Amino acid sequence: MTITATEARPRTLRVALIGGGLMARSHSFAYNSLPSLFPELGVVPELSILADVDDERARAAAAQLGFARFTSDWREAVTADDIDVVDIVTPNSLHFDIAMAAIAAGKHVYCEKPLAITVDEARRMRDAARVAGVRTIVGFSYLGGPGIQLAKQFVDDGTLGDIWQIKSHFFADGNADPSLPRTWHYERAKAGLGSLGDLGSHVISLVEFLGGPVDEVFGELATVVPERPRAVGALSYGSKAEEGAPLDPVENDDIATVVARLSGGARALIETSRVANGHSFDLALEIVGSKGSLRFSQQDSYAVDLFLRGEQAQRFTGTTAITMGPQHGDYAAYWPFGGVTLGLHEQKAIEVRNLFRAIVEGHEAYPSFEQGASVVEVLDAAQRSSDERVWVDVAR
Ligand SMILES: NC(=O)c1ccc[n+]([C@@H]2O[C@H](COP(=O)([O-])OP(=O)(O)OC[C@H]3O[C@@H](n4cnc5c(N)ncnc54)[C@H](O)[C@@H]3O)[C@@H](O)[C@H]2O)c1
Known part of the structure; x- marks a missing residue:
């Protein structure tokens, strides 16, 4: 059988995960299961970089979850040239700064809930994403079940x-x-x-x-x-x-x-x-x-x-x-x-599929x-x- 070079070559979306705690495990599980669950999407996530508060936490989480490199500076991860999607799984008070920096860098953003601490922050995040034309999704988990x-x-x-x-x-x-x-x-x-x-x-x-x-x-x-x-x-x-x-x-x-x-x-x-x-x-x-x-x-x-x-x-x-x-x-x-x-974690894979589909097909994801x-x-x-x-x- 001959396989042509162009056949079935999936598109890669490169992920920066910010935070290496509980939900980092759930999101990584979702990325890893995506190609086997939803092969028709033709997208393979690449776990590129993980950021946490210090080198030791970031190194340990990156090693456990299979990320290629790590940093203790989330700004470095968010602005890296070889990143397509910024995934925010930090305490809620950091969602705003990280998402705004990611949007400014032209990245698509997956952010855990609640989107922000204040209404003002949440609206600015929403408006910035709209103006930049990047795709966003919020980790409400259960809507896709x-x-x-x-x-x-x-x-x-x-x-x-x-x-x-x-x-x-x-x-x-x-x-x-x-x-x-x-x-x-x-x-x-x-x-x-x-x-x-x-x-x-x-x-x-x-x-x-x-x-x-x-x-x-x-x-x-x-x-x-x-x-x-x-x-x-x-x-x-x-x-x-x-x-x-x-x-x-x-x-x-x-x-x-x-x-x-x-x-x-x-x-x-x-x-x-x-x-x-x-x-x-x-x-x-x-x-x-x-x-x-x-x-x-x-x-x-x-x-x-x-x-x-x-x-x-x-x-x-x-x-x-x-x-x-x-x-x-x-x-x-x-x-x-x-x-x-x-369960929750299987539904996270649906959430990731919904964001990635929005990115490759060029439309809004839900819930954005x-x-x-x-x-x-x-x-x-x-x-x-x-x-x-x-x-x-x-x-x-
Ligand atoms: N969708 C769901 O079902 C669900 C469930 C639990 C939590 N969450 C949400 O996920 C987010 C994370 O919650 P969690 O339970 O994983 O918290 P967690 O405390 O287990 O993990 C947070 C991680 O962020 C890291 N962190 C803190 N400051 C940082 C910084 N400046 N730079 C980089 N990393 C930093 C911490 O060291 C920690 O590893 C929260 O917004 C929470 O509301 C969602």
Whole structure:
């Protein structure tokens, strides 16, 4: 058999990863699995350079994750000539400076959520990317899963009728132990909001994807573990506090409840907690419409529960569990038979595919910095509502 030189030669996109912590592992997993999951895209990521705070952390992460070189200076990575995509997996307060520098250097940007700490920063990132014409995506993770894609289809094609209500939550208990050290997640300047910014930004992205923009919110944000031990040298998850470490204040919310009015007329309930004992990673939502309802749970995402009024409701009582299978969204890339749960990390590969497809086909990705900025606007309105104890319009 003869193979011509031009046949099946994939395009390479060269990645600079900024940050070598928890999500760096997830993103690297996604890059490595992309060519086998989505070969039709014809793109192979090249893991070119990884930046972290010092040489030792950067070297160790680059070696573990398979990056060709490393640096302790993120600006060097972001502006390097041989880079196409800058991927930001640092604490939230760094997203703005790194993304703006990347956009100024003409790079495409993959940025973790929440897009920025402040509305002003988020809008400037959105506007700069728009003017520069670079492609962007925000790491909301769950929008590309087959269950959420099916829910979107049922909303858009009228299967559920007029959307009346979306009830949603993201409860986790990874921070429930009060003896865990006060890492950057508890500092307002580094993280922004707490459970609402961290977990709630996922939920808000889902609510806006399925129900349209949030217009108005009433928020109640609360901190229930007011102090945590000082994090001496603790830079990431899994760090332990030193024995007898002094206590420092927790500066953002552990739990949040937000009631929202959506521009399309629906009401939404958004609840989050990072101290929800007994809920390890419980992201779920229910859409209630005039013709039926749909329930989705990320932990049981091998199926979506659908209830339709009318003939079926008269013959049977209860919901139908639609088992996810190759006919739904990108499921077929993973498995030829139904019923396999796609988790967070598999969905990250869909996210990377969506960004790379936008780059090679020359169109916007979803969710871009546009949607990322919108979520930051909702977060800001929820905090202001909680502070002022009134309904607040989401500034657009
Ligand atoms: N999409 C998701 O499901 C999801 C899940 C967890 C976290 N996140 C987001 O991912 C981002 C990173 O979170 P994480 O959990 O990986 O945090 P992490 O603390 O585990 O890792 C952050 C890394 O950034 C490095 N860093 C800090 N300052 C730096 C600098 N100046 N230059 C280069 N590197 C620097 C740290 O040393 C660390 O290695 C956050 O924005 C977070 O909200 C998203």
